[in-house]
Amino acid sequence: MNQSYRPLSFSLYLNYFVHGIGVIILAQNMDALAARWGSIADVAWVISMLGIGRLIVLFVSGKLSDKYGRKPFILLGIVTYISFFIGILMSPTSTIACIFGILAGIANSFLDAGTYPALIEAYPDSASTATVLLKAFISAGQFLLPLFIGFLISTGAWYGWSFIIAAAILLINLPLIMKYSFPSMNPVKEAKEEGTSTKLASWIPKSKWYLEGICFVIYGYISQATFYLISQWLTKYGASVAQMTDIASRALMSYYSIGSLCCVFFTAFITKKGIRPITLLVVYTFISTISISGLYFIPSGSLAPILSFIVGFSAAGGVMQLGLVMMTEMFPKGKGTMTGVFYTTGSIASFTIPVITGYMADSGINSIMGLDAAIALAGFVVACIIYIRYNSVMKEKPAENQIAA
Known part of the structure; x- marks a missing residue:
């Protein structure tokens, strides 16, 4: 493939930087959320909803990704994750927050269903490197978030800024993903169009x-x-x-x-x-x-x-x-x-x-x-x-x- 997918790849990795934040953001803000919703147990219940949301749509979203393409599910993942970050801040009770917790799990599934196949298709000769680097961006998000929250606590700032900034990164990334071209899901057809060998x-x-x-x-x-x-x-x-x-x-x-x-x-x-x-x-x-x-x-x-x-x-x-x-x-x-x-x-x-x-x-x-x-x-x-x-x-x-x- 002659087209460079580096800008697209960076945007995909950036989504997973925010995903790393999303996985631990409830636990890192547990005291503030518990004071709002009632108890630590209420926050823990919302956290458990992430796994449920991920489980209920992951297999289906993977199959649909093969049928309708990678981009729609990555865009759905971004929009759903933004809904989670904003929704948690607007939730007056843990019951309502559970709905947004499920959305976070669904967002993760949407991103997985589109991102992993897209990276494998973009870099077929170095697929392992391309996908393993997602782990680095997840780890980076999980490393930086506690430091940022520690800064918010030490300065007496509102805990919600951690949610707002995560949502803002995705909001900026959304139009970038929309304009990028994605790799072909049909390498045989692509090879024919380029006049190269199709045996492999x-x-x-x-x-x-x-x-x-x-x-x-x-x-x-x-x-x-x-x-x-x-x-x-x-x-x-x-x-x-x-x-x-x-x-x-x-x-x-x-x-x-x-x-x-x-x-x-x-x-x-x-x-x-x-x-x-x-x-x-x-x-x-x-x-x-x-x-x-x-x-x-x-x-x-x-x-x-x-x-x-x-x-x-x-x-x-x-x-x-x-x-x-x-x-x-x-x-x-x-x-x-x-x-x-x-x-x-x-x-x-x-x-x-x-x-x-x-x-x-x-x-x-x-x-x-x-x-x-x-x-x-x-x-x-x-x-x-x-x-x-x-x-x-x-x-x-x-x-x-x-x-x-």
Whole structure:
């Protein structure tokens, strides 16, 4: 493709910077919102609505994205997210706020359904790098928002400015997205129009849904469950299991986040050097299994920060995005549908893991870490199966320089 998609890509990444803000903005403003709505429990209830909104439309929006294109769903995601930020500020009760919480989840699903396929189609030769960079922008938003809210609190400013600024960024980005051209969803037709070889573009891998497809579905659940469990319980682990101080145990999440961000740039660098994403999928999953097992078997205040960094690097630094890229490569006909399927299983993990670990908490926090180690080990086994099947199926792919007769 001769057209440059860099301006479009930046706008897509900017949406995910704001998405990173949207994921944590309710929790970061919990005290102010609780004073308005009644209690901390009311805010927590609204936060839970984000997962429900995401789950109910993700699969459908993915299929519709394949039918109607990527741009409409990205625009819908932006408009819906703006409605969430403004709606929360206008909600007099938590009941009404729940409606806007559901809208935030729906907005996330719309963005996912359009953005991931669009980036994969814009950069087919570096899809893993393009999609993993979304994680960097999410992390940037989640890093900067607490600092900004801390500034608002220290200066006595209105908490609502955090919502207003997030909505304003999206409002500015909206007309930019509208004017940009998106990559073709039909690479075969595009190749013909450009007079280039269509043998590679028209090749469809002979992947089996009952084998490779199921493996990716399971991996979508496991990859989400692995880092979601850690992110929810790492601080508690530091305090009650590793016997760390309150400040030190809270700092574990900082090490975890730094590891996640470092992995994004490391992955982008190493894939450009020729390391295959499918190899990284196996290696990262293996490293996360070892590091989480280390937290379980060797609870130590001195070792926990190092292992937290490694877990963030290997389990939360974009391995889920790598899994999605591999799935769309093996099932290229419906990238939006595959995105919906893959992230729907991840959303299910976001619901089931808190329920399971909530029951386990009474028997000790370290038992939860043991569960995460077992989940990571299962993920490594599934990743190995995916690796074997990927190499078997994709070995039939024509060489890129092969010219059709």
